[in-house]
Amino acid sequence: MDTFFDPRQTAHAPRQELQNGAFVPYAEKPERLDAILSVLPTPLAPTDHGDGPLRAVHTSAYLDFLQSISAQWKAEGRDGDALPYVFPVNAPMHEDFDRVEARLGRFCYDMGTPITPQSWESAYWSAQTALSALSHLSRGDDEHVFALCRPPGHHAGASYCGGYCFLNNAAISAQAALNAGADRVAILDVDYHHGNGTQDIFYERADVLVASLHADPRTDYPFYWGRADETGKARGAGTTLNLPLPQGTRIDAYMAALETALSTIEAFRADTLIVSFGADTYENDPISHFKFHMDDYSRLSAAISRLSIPTLIVMEGGYAVDAIGGIVSGFLDGFAS
Numbered sequence: 001m002d003t004f005f006d007p008r009q010t011a012h013a014p015r016q017e018l019q020n021g022a023f024v025p026y027a028e029k030p031e032r033l034d035a036i037l038s039v040l041p042t043p044l045a046p047t048d049h050g051d052g053p054l055r056a057v058h059t060s061a062y063l064d065f066l067q068s069i070s071a072q073w074k075a076e077g078r079d080g081d082a083l084p085y086v087f088p089v090n091a092p093m094h095e096d097f098d099r100v101e102a103r104l105g106r107f108c109y110d111m112g113t114p115i116t117p118q119s120w121e122s123a124y125w126s127a128q129t130a131l132s133a134l135s136h137l138s139r140g141d142d143e144h145v146f147a148l149c150r151p152p153g154h155h156a157g158a159s160y161c162g163g164y165c166f167l168n169n170a171a172i173s174a175q176a177a178l179n180a181g182a183d184r185v186a187i188l189d190v191d192y193h194h195g196n197g198t199q200d201i202f203y204e205r206a207d208v209l210v211a212s213l214h215a216d217p218r219t220d221y222p223f224y225w226g227r228a229d230e231t232g233k234a235r236g237a238g239t240t241l242n243l244p245l246p247q248g249t250r251i252d253a254y255m256a257a258l259e260t261a262l263s264t265i266e267a268f269r270a271d272t273l274i275v276s277f278g279a280d281t282y283e284n285d286p287i288s289h290f291k292f293h294m295d296d297y298s299r300l301s302a303a304i305s306r307l308s309i310p311t312l313i314v315m316e317g318g319y320a321v322d323a324i325g326g327i328v329s330g331f332l333d334g335f336a337s
């Protein structure tokens with residue numbers, strides 16, 4: 001299976017994040033990529049598809065924010081990485097939220113996603129990596145292709161960042177596939193955490209099915225999204241499927257839920273499948289609580305590949321740096337079996 005990757009994705013490297021009341025080293029670090037690249041064949045370089053596909057999913061105001069906030073942070077005399085500390089919960093919205101704190105609170109939903117001078121460039125090339133892999137898939141040479149994206153994307157909404165995510169690579173790819181002629185796209189999210197951004201973007205859309213297996217939001221981030229009764233709205237009623245699972249879930253229980261997701265995707269008759277793959281279901285992941293073993297991942301992908309739908313795999317989370325290479329290679333190998 002071919003892999004796409006761009007080294008500019010490693011430039012984004014926040015020093016620390018706020019977690020449980022303390023600043024701790026940033027978990028979504030560039031070394032994750034080095035560990036994955038060390039076990040894969042030489043990747044292909046993405047081409048620049050421009051900002052049109054990004055604008056098809058994200059708002060102009062949000063894209064302007066991502067490109068300018070770090071410089072504004074510095075111009076207003078702040079040190080270190082840009083981070084919000086106040087949020088407009090139930091506040092009246094105005095167009096002139098211009099001060100750096102007001103902009104950060106408006107477009108970020110958590111305090112765990114610092115923005116550095118390099119964040120935009122890394123996020124931009126992460127999206128281009130996904131778009132280039134999608135183009136490769138549409139040429140029909142392979143039925144599966146891997147986009148080694150970083151920063152990840154599934155927590156980013158149309159106009160917000162959070163959960164280490166800035167641009168929603170899976171959503172940008174899904175919309176690009178539709179714009180290129182697909183009638184229906186399915187997104188299967190198998191990261192440990194619910195992909196709230198992806199759900200939000202397509203919640204009222206009938207042409208994109210979003211199916212997600214994740215830790216129950218009553219116990220796990222992102223807490224406010226991902227319950228089983230969130231099933232879509234308006235024209236999108238019935239095109240969101242959430243399968244929350246308890247902490248401690250092992251592969252056998254997970255596979256039973258996965259079969260529900262796969263049969264729903266099959267019934268949706270998608271032209272293209274996008275898999276948001278997180279390696280943070282692993283038993284020794286430092287921020288997650290499922291109990292997958294290293295050799296479980298090929299079982300997962302073998303089941304997905306039986307759908308026989310052209311599939312773009314997009315990298316999301318996974319923070320056990322010493323294990324992530326083995327997890328990703330095991331997952332990719334299962335598609336060929």
Ligand SMILES: [Zn+2]
Nearest residue numbers: 191192193317
């Ligand atoms: Zn995750």
